[in-house]
Amino acid sequence: MDFSKRVLEMQESPIRKLVPYAEKAKSMGKNVYYLNIGQPDLETPKEFFESIEKAPKVVAYSHSAGVMELREAFADYYQKWNMKFDAQDIMITTGGSEAIIFALGTVADPEDEILSIEPFYANYRGFSEMLNLKINAVRAIPETGYALPAIEDFEKKLTSKTKAIIFSNPSNPTGAVYTREEIEKIVNFAKKHNLFIISDEVYKEFTFDGTKHISVMEFDYTEKTIVVDSISKRYSACGARIGVFATKNKELFAQAMKFAQSRLCSPVVAQYGTIGLLKNLDDKYFEDMIEEYQKRRDAVYEEVSKIEGAVFKKPVGSFYLSVELPIDDTVEFIKWMLTDFDVDNETLMVAPLDGFYSTSGAGKKEIRIAYVLEPEKLRKACKILRLAVEKYNNK
Amino acid sequence: MDFSKRVLEMQESPIRKLVPYAEKAKSMGKNVYYLNIGQPDLETPKEFFESIEKAPKVVAYSHSAGVMELREAFADYYQKWNMKFDAQDIMITTGGSEAIIFALGTVADPEDEILSIEPFYANYRGFSEMLNLKINAVRAIPETGYALPAIEDFEKKLTSKTKAIIFSNPSNPTGAVYTREEIEKIVNFAKKHNLFIISDEVYKEFTFDGTKHISVMEFDYTEKTIVVDSISKRYSACGARIGVFATKNKELFAQAMKFAQSRLCSPVVAQYGTIGLLKNLDDKYFEDMIEEYQKRRDAVYEEVSKIEGAVFKKPVGSFYLSVELPIDDTVEFIKWMLTDFDVDNETLMVAPLDGFYSTSGAGKKEIRIAYVLEPEKLRKACKILRLAVEKYNNK
Numbered sequence: 001m002d003f004s005k006r007v008l009e010m011q012e013s014p015i016r017k018l019v020p021y022a023e024k025a026k027s028m029g030k031n032v033y034y035l036n037i038g039q040p041d042l043e044t045p046k047e048f049f050e051s052i053e054k055a056p057k058v059v060a061y062s063h064s065a066g067v068m069e070l071r072e073a074f075a076d077y078y079q080k081w082n083m084k085f086d087a088q089d090i091m092i093t094t095g096g097s098e099a100i101i102f103a104l105g106t107v108a109d110p111e112d113e114i115l116s117i118e119p120f121y122a123n124y125r126g127f128s129e130m131l132n133l134k135i136n137a138v139r140a141i142p143e144t145g146y147a148l149p150a151i152e153d154f155e156k157k158l159t160s161k162t163k164a165i166i167f168s169n170p171s172n173p174t175g176a177v178y179t180r181e182e183i184e185k186i187v188n189f190a191k192k193h194n195l196f197i198i199s200d201e202v203y204k205e206f207t208f209d210g211t212k213h214i215s216v217m218e219f220d221y222t223e224k225t226i227v228v229d230s231i232s233k234r235y236s237a238c239g240a241r242i243g244v245f246a247t248k249n250k251e252l253f254a255q256a257m258k259f260a261q262s263r264l265c266s267p268v269v270a271q272y273g274t275i276g277l278l279k280n281l282d283d284k285y286f287e288d289m290i291e292e293y294q295k296r297r298d299a300v301y302e303e304v305s306k307i308e309g310a311v312f313k314k315p316v317g318s319f320y321l322s323v324e325l326p327i328d329d330t331v332e333f334i335k336w337m338l339t340d341f342d343v344d345n346e347t348l349m350v351a352p353l354d355g356f357y358s359t360s361g362a363g364k365k366e367i368r369i370a371y372v373l374e375p376e377k378l379r380k381a382c383k384i385l386r387l388a389v390e391k392y393n394n395k
Numbered sequence: 396m397d398f399s400k401r402v403l404e405m406q407e408s409p410i411r412k413l414v415p416y417a418e419k420a421k422s423m424g425k426n427v428y429y430l431n432i433g434q435p436d437l438e439t440p441k442e443f444f445e446s447i448e449k450a451p452k453v454v455a456y457s458h459s460a461g462v463m464e465l466r467e468a469f470a471d472y473y474q475k476w477n478m479k480f481d482a483q484d485i486m487i488t489t490g491g492s493e494a495i496i497f498a499l500g501t502v503a504d505p506e507d508e509i510l511s512i513e514p515f516y517a518n519y520r521g522f523s524e525m526l527n528l529k530i531n532a533v534r535a536i537p538e539t540g541y542a543l544p545a546i547e548d549f550e551k552k553l554t555s556k557t558k559a560i561i562f563s564n565p566s567n568p569t570g571a572v573y574t575r576e577e578i579e580k581i582v583n584f585a586k587k588h589n590l591f592i593i594s595d596e597v598y599k600e601f602t603f604d605g606t607k608h609i610s611v612m613e614f615d616y617t618e619k620t621i622v623v624d625s626i627s628k629r630y631s632a633c634g635a636r637i638g639v640f641a642t643k644n645k646e647l648f649a650q651a652m653k654f655a656q657s658r659l660c661s662p663v664v665a666q667y668g669t670i671g672l673l674k675n676l677d678d679k680y681f682e683d684m685i686e687e688y689q690k691r692r693d694a695v696y697e698e699v700s701k702i703e704g705a706v707f708k709k710p711v712g713s714f715y716l717s718v719e720l721p722i723d724d725t726v727e728f729i730k731w732m733l734t735d736f737d738v739d740n741e742t743l744m745v746a747p748l749d750g751f752y753s754t755s756g757a758g759k760k761e762i763r764i765a766y767v768l769e770p771e772k773l774r775k776a777c778k779i780l781r782l783a784v785e786k787y788n789n790k
Contacts, residue, residue: 013656044454059634097658126657239454239663261408262521263492267662268634
């Protein structure tokens with residue numbers, strides 16, 4: 001069949017490609033703990049549904065940049081984070097996914113390169129492949145808790161085709177949170193080389209142990225900065241598909257609007273639901289949520305620490321923990337856990353980290369754990385993981 | 396600023412680019428009839444909202460191909476149209492827009508060409524530009540009611556880079572509905588040259604005067620056929636953003652799933668709403684709707700017939716009428732109607748047709764009228780159009 005090279009060369013989602021093995025495990029009667037995907041178990045706040053009930057009864061197209069009341073509500077919300085956006089700077093997108101596609105498409109042409117920090121959110125690569133771009137990434141390592149690599153490493157990856165740098169902070173998949181000094185280094189590097197910054201800040205609420213999220217918008221490079229955001233995680237509303245593309249650069253916004261207009265608008269029912277979330281939830285909601293996630297982080301951290309040979313540091317943000325295991329090929333290991341292993345008829349699924357790298361062969365020993373279940377379930381799952389590592393290495 | 400060539404060369408939506416002029420007209424206190432965009436005025440059926448109320452309270456990611464109950468409901472629905480799809484052949488997308496993007500991206504690489512019939516749905520061009528593809532179109536003309544051009548004209552446009560043919564039937568923007576013989580000609584042409592067919596059948600319910608919609612799926616070329624569908628028009632649910640990418644080709648489906656997985660899923664709240672529409676509405680709903688649109692078509696047809704020098708035929712499908720006016724540049728004419736013209740403080744907005752062509756300079760005398768208001772409003776709007784043409788030509 002004559003499919004496009006673009007699609008043939010695209011990797012399958014590393015988060016979803018092992019789903020058939022999990023389905024097999026379930027069909028064998030096993031209970032599977034799903035720690036492969038960042039899908040929180042919490043109920044979406046009732047404010048979302050209440051706001052939908054009050055929405056117009058003709059589900060009409062909205063403005064291509066979104067319902068104005070929602071754009072205004074986001075602008076208010078960002079003020080609390082030192083992100084000085086006006087409603088006119090905010091475009092509502094179909095999830096953070098579409099915001100990333102619009103950002104990449106606006107700044108880069110086929111064969112152009114995008115810098116990132118690996119391991120990175122795996123779909124940066126998928127979206128780049130769809131648009132015929134190449135991700136060129138600098139490596140962060142588990143030994144340092146995936147801290148920002150040296151700027152010299154970034155310089156080495158730079159070519160005449162590099163148009164932008166994209167990264168998530170707090171980091172998916174590593175849980176690292178960059179300090180003010182680290183963000184400043186990235187901004188200065190981008191400034192020096194005239195690169196766009198695509199800053200994925202969807203996990204900004206998720207920081208622990210007193211760590212504070214610092215936005216790229218606090219620095220004086222806003223003219224070439226695009227912020228990507230999403231309500232998916234902080235409101236447990238992944239299926240709503242509501243994201244944000246935000247920039248202070250009017251011309252950049254106008255160009256990206258061409259993409260937005262061609263697809264008409266983002267999901268309108270969920271846009272109205274999101275107005276309720278932004279306007280009617282107080283800070284207590286976030287305090288409770290972060291308290292819960294910190295407990296989850298603690299549970300996973302304690303249990304994974306018991307795995308002999310595991311290399312990692314305590315993560316301080318997002319809701320992921322990446323870890324290098326004493327395993328040569330974690331893809332095969334995860335398949336084995338699902339099909340040939342269980343503890344009291346229970347097993348787990350995690351994401352192999354190799355798909356989160358652009359460097360071929362990298363990350364084969366690492367996995368990502370999404371801590372999106374109650375602490376006791378996470379403890380059980382991580383204990384099963386430890387026993388699996390022990391058994392797999394003694395096979 | 397260093398934006399991508401892809402976005403700089405992309406045209407603005409011809410349907411939406413004149414919106415600022417309409418906003419100006421409104422700010423001047425004028426009542427504007429919006430016939431530029433295919434946004435029906437009818438209420439979205441209550442079955443949509445009722446079904447949302449019964450949906451799960453965690454708005455979680457769905458399967459990247461959509462909620463299985465919805466895929467099954469679509470498969471049942473297609474049986475009535477002689478489209479033999481199983482649930483596994485159906486991928487729920489974010490509007491028909493995303494289905495088109497997935498289809499184009501799966502079959503074509505940058506610099507490849509896609510055949511179409513112009514005037515075509517304007518966003519085929521936008522999506523192609525986003526993916527660095529070129530639309531190469533064969534011209535249909537108002538004198539014949541935009542009937543299928545001769546196959547020899549298609550042969551002339553073919554190059555070694557042509558990968559697929561995309562068209563809508565019933566047609567947006569022309570209202571033409573292809574006969575069985577015309578579809579057969581397209582299928583045989585595609586077969587002869589090994590092209591994929593991307594068949595946009597979102598208006599299949601909208602046929603008048605006893606005309607019947609014939610799907611490409613009734614022919615023996617299903618292995619290279621992709622059907623694009625959407626609930627937007629038939630359920631007056633444009634803002635739901637629920638569409639379908641459907642193919643019997645398993646390998647093609649699997650490749651397109653890579654795009655689907657990277658963006659995670661389509662809007663889940665609206666997916667649940669759509670289950671209610673597909674399962675709980677009876678044929679009476681469609682009969683009443685088509686009766687109403689036929690009245691609207693009749694009203695527009697009668698009034699536009701009174702415009703001296705207008706070239707068109709009575710359209711038998713979709714809810715658009717395209718017409719050549721005795722005007723040299725309809726973009727300037729539409730701006731003028733909004734800013735410098737009114738009848739009793741009322742005016743109208745329509746879409747200029749030049750943006751629906753890939754041939755440079757074509758369509759400058761044509762407009763598209765979307766008949767999405769009550770018949771009496773449409774009569775008033777078309778009367779204003781007639782008076783505007785007369786006055787503009789006597790300026």
